[in-house]
Amino acid sequence: MSEMTFDEPAGTIHRCGKAWGGLRSLGARSISTFNTWRKSMDQNSLERALAQIIEIANGNRAKGLPLGSPAYFVLRDKADAKIQAFARKWDVDIATIEAQAPALADLDTLCVPDKQVPAGLKLLAALIGAILSLVLLGAASGLVHAGHDWVMRFVVR
Numbered sequence: 784m785s786e787m788t789f790d791e792p793a794g795t796i797h798r799c800g801k802a803w804g805g806l807r808s809l810g811a812r813s814i815s816t817f818n819t820w821r822k823s824m825d826q827n828s829l830e831r832a833l834a835q836i837i838e839i840a841n842g843n844r845a846k847g848l849p850l851g852s853p854a855y856f857v858l859r860d861k862a863d864a865k866i867q868a869f870a871r872k873w874d875v876d877i878a879t880i881e882a883q884a885p886a887l888a889d890l891d892t893l894c895v896p897d898k899q900v901p902a903g904l905k906l907l908a909a910l911i912g913a914i915l916s917l918v919l920l921g922a923a924s925g926l927v928h929a930g931h932d933w934v935m936r937f938v939v940r
Contacts, residue, residue, distance in 0.1 A: 822873050829869045829880075836862045837886045840893055851896025859890050 840858050870877045
């Protein structure tokens with residue numbers, strides 16, 4: 784009377800364990816791949832949005848909108864908000880994003896108004912320019928007269 788015991792081959796348990804481990808790593812890889820894809824899509828979306836903002840700013844500048852206009856401030860704030868949202872979501876340094884988009888620096892310069900020359904200073908410059916132009920006109924006239932006299936003396940002799 785011997786008892787018979789049936790042992791399962793060790794290979795099947797090992798193979799199932801290995802297969803299960805492969806499925807787990809496949810799931811982790813696919814999640815990582817999915818997150819990379821999502822980050823790439825968000826980055827493309829950010830780049831398109833920033834390009835559109837910069838295009839609008841360049842269009843405003845081409846139409847003659849003066850520097851320092853409130854429209855430029857709105858566009859800059861909108862770009863900053865989009866960059867900060869992306870940086871928070873994906874834990875990216877804002878300086879890195881701004882370094883990759885040099886047109887954002889141009890947008891910042893559009894927000895700085897031109898240094899306007901006061902109207903009184905413009906009037907004074909116009910007055911001095913008019914006086915100086917009359918003096919130069921008189922000097923040129925005198926030189927022409929002196930040249931004429933010199934030629935006439937040389938010819939008459």
